[in-house]
Structures are given as C-alpha cells and as structure tokens.
Amino acid sequence: MKGLTKILGLRVKQGYRALTSIGLVLIVIGLPLIAVLSLGIFAQSEKGWYLSMIFFALIYGIHFSRADKEHLIHLGFMPIPVFVLEYFSLAVLLGLLNLFLVGNWMNLLVMVGLSIVVGVSPQVKFESVKNALHFPVNWIPIKAFEWKIGFRKFGWLIIFLIVMGLIFAKHSPAVSLVALILINFTSTSWYKDFEAFELFSIFRGAKNTLSKKIFYQVSLTTLVCIPLYIAFLLFFNDLWYLLLLVVLMGHLVNAFSIFYKYAGYHPSRVKTESDLAVAIFCLCTLVPFFAPVVLVYLWIYFFRAKKNIKQYYAPC
C-alpha cells in the first residue's frame, strides 16, 4: 500500500511537472481542444477503431521509452504487473468511453488485449538484445548524434516497421502511413536526453543549433523512409496528399521535440522534464482540427528554445 502510494505520488509529480512545463495558457486552450478532438474521433471513425490505433501508438511509445523499471524494483514492485496495470487502466478508461459513445464492446477488448501484450513485452530482454545487436550507424554523420544514438538503440525496430510497411503496403494505404507515423513518433524520443555542455556548444549559436538539428532530422528521416514513400505512391498514387500530410506531420512532430528539448536544456540536467508535452503534440498532429494548436505550440517552443540557447552563448 505504501509502495502504491509512492507510485501514485510519483505519477502525480510527473504529471504536475509536465503540466507546468507546458504552460497554463496552453493547458487552458489545449485540454478542451483535446476533449473536442476525442469526441470528433468517435463521431468520425466507424465504431471508434481509430482510437485503438492511437491507444496502441501511445502505449507502445511509452513502454519502450520508459526508464522507471529500476525505480519500481527499488520500491519493491515487479515492473511487468505495474506496466500491465497502468496500460490496462488506460485501456479500460478509453474503452468504456468508446463503449458509451459508439457501443463497440469489441474495441474495449482489443484495447485491453493490446495493453496486456505491450505491458508484458520483454523490455529487459529488449534492452539486452539492443545492446548486443546495436544497429550499424557508421553511415550517419557524427553531428547528427541523436540520430546515431537513436538508430543504435531503435534501428532494428525502424527496419522492422519499414519491412512490415513494405510487405503489406498494397493491401491498404493505412499500412505505410501507420509505419511512417510510428517511425516519426519513435524518433521524437531521441531528443529527450540532454547532451553535456561541450557537445551542446559545438553548434555555436541558437540559429545554427536548431537549423542543423532540423536539417539532419528531415534529411535522415527522408532517407530512411524513401522505400515507404515509393511503396505508397506505387499502390495508391491517387492518395498522394495523405502521404504528404503524414510526412509533414512527422517533420512537425520532430521539429517540436527538438524545440522542446532546447527550450528546457540546462547543462546540469540530463533529460527533458517530461515526455507528456511531446505526446500531446503528437496526438494533436493526428487530427487536422488541431492544426492551429500544433502551429501555436511550435511557434512558442521555437522561441523558448532560441532564447534558452542564446543565454549560454551570451558573453559574461
């Protein structure tokens, strides 16, 4: 019970830190918009299957990037039941909402199933396999070190997504698009670690730091995703505008994670405060209705990043 209180306390603290980092104005504007968006998704998608897809992308992203396993063990918990319980609670919450609004009980079962599958996915084994079979990254320029490290950790996963996307590309336009969305969501997590000040200072200035990071992000994503672009256009060239939207969305999501990283960068810290802001941004980009929120977020965090970087280059 004491441990459970600690976990809940920890989650509340994480939530609070995330909310304070986002800013009150965006919370006041953003959260109601997300509520409207959610209702819009239910209304637009047939039987709410879209929600299962978003739910899967969300818990998939959380599960493979979370680093609280050791902390849970320290508190005396077995991590897997905690992971399953957390994803399960989220699945039940969203599934019941979906059941209430659309009446699709199968969706509830699918989400519960997904929560268990993702929760029991062997994170520990995954880590050790990752360490043993680091993806070759010599082809990535050293200045794009986030990509180098990210690909070293998640390269095989990205390749798996590309291969799956190619194999099933002709069956549905959604396959390549979902693979692209997942690749882009995965690469946002590469910007959550802060580099030491000596690495930060090699880009010499705010403008150079942000423009170089975005240049590498856009060019390397394009390079990696070219097979998926070609497959999509080969089978569904009449839907080219959907591909364009997903590509744009991917670049926006990663630009935001770069801005978010540098808006909070401090030489004495090792990580961004929270992943929640990036997660919310990712969700917002999935629905055109939220385009204004996406642009406002990008704008605000671009200036915050620029201001924050500048202070470290200012002469004393």
Add this chain to the structure above:
Amino acid sequence: MLHVKNLKAGYGNQVVLEDVNFEAQPNSIHGILGVNGSGKTTLFRTLNGWLPKQGGALSFEGEKLNPDHLSFLKTKPYFYPFMKGREYLELLKITNTDYVIDQWNEIFELPLDRMAQDYSTGMMKKLALLGILAQDRPILILDEPFSGVDVASNEKFQEIFSRLKKSGKILLLSSHLLQTLTHICDQISLLNNGVIQKTYEQNEFFQLEELIKGEIMTKLDAQLDELLPNQQ
C-alpha cells in the same frame, strides 16, 4: 589574461559568491582552494556561463568572456547515453582538425569503441580530459581533475597540465589536496564563504600550508581532546 572582477553569483536569491576578484595569466596554473561548499563549483559554472552572474565583470584578453574561450572538466563528467568514447571525441574535434584521436589515446589507452557510460569513474575522467584537449580552448577549467584517477594517471594528468601551461594556456584548477595544488600551481586563491581571501604566489605557499594546517589542527586538537581524551 583572465580577469574576474567583483564577481557576484548564486542560485536564484541565494548568493554564493559575494565579491570574487582574481587574475590568471597565460602560461600559468591558477589553483582555487576552498572547503566543501565554499563556492568553487559555483565559480566554475559562472565562468563557463552555466549560471548567470549577478554582478561584476569577466574578461579575457580585453573582451568579455564567452564559452568559446573555455573548456570545463567537471568533477563527475557526464556522457550522452549510448555514445561511444570515439564518437564523443570526434564531435569535440570538429573545430580542431589537428587533433588525432588515436595518437592522444595512446597516453591513456581507453577502449574508445565501447560506450562511455560503461566506463569506470577514472576512465570517464580521462575521456573528459581528452575531450577538453580536443577542444583546444585558451582557458581550461578543471574541477577536481585528480579525483577518481589512479596514481599513474594522476602523474600523467599533472604532466599534461604542465605542458598545457607551457603552451600558453590558462589553467584554473581546484583540488581538495593542498599538496597537489602547491606542487603544480603558480598561484593559489583561497576561496572562503564566497570571497577570495587572498591569492598566494609560489613563494607564499608555505604561509598557506601553515594557515590551513594551523587552522585545522587547532580546531581538531580541541575537538579530539574532548572526544578522545588521553588516558595515559
């Protein structure tokens, strides 16, 4: 020359450095001596631009001090997760094409193709030192450079610092070991409660040793007399 004039700095409303003044010449090693909490790390962080100064002026060769003038070796170096030692050095040598990684690594023989996060404390220190050498900046700030390194590496560090001094660099160095400082420094500034009490030249180091030992021993004697009274 590095000028630190009336420097005031701290964290938020908490002032740690009250009025710090000293000068450090090129071709010199300037030691900063102080007890834990005296403000050494705050001073180094402020010089490096990590902490905004609350007052005073910092200049180097007549212009305002900026991050391009400095390299900073932290007490506990931090490396990006899953980054190999070689990648770390490749990034830092971008602005210094003369730096040959393998040639420099012959000194410490680090396993550069392993992840830096898996290095021991001493190995991390050595990698961080190779990193600041790759940056080739005129001022090197070294916060406790000898902590965590073995005896042989300690000697190597001292020799490297001595050569860097001869090559025209300014080295600002802190250590908990007074003897280490007196052995390699040209000047030592005594930092106490956020103020530089005095800067000692080489010929005055004996005064510093007497002062430190005198202060410590007088206090310690009185404390131990009470705690461990002589029974004989």
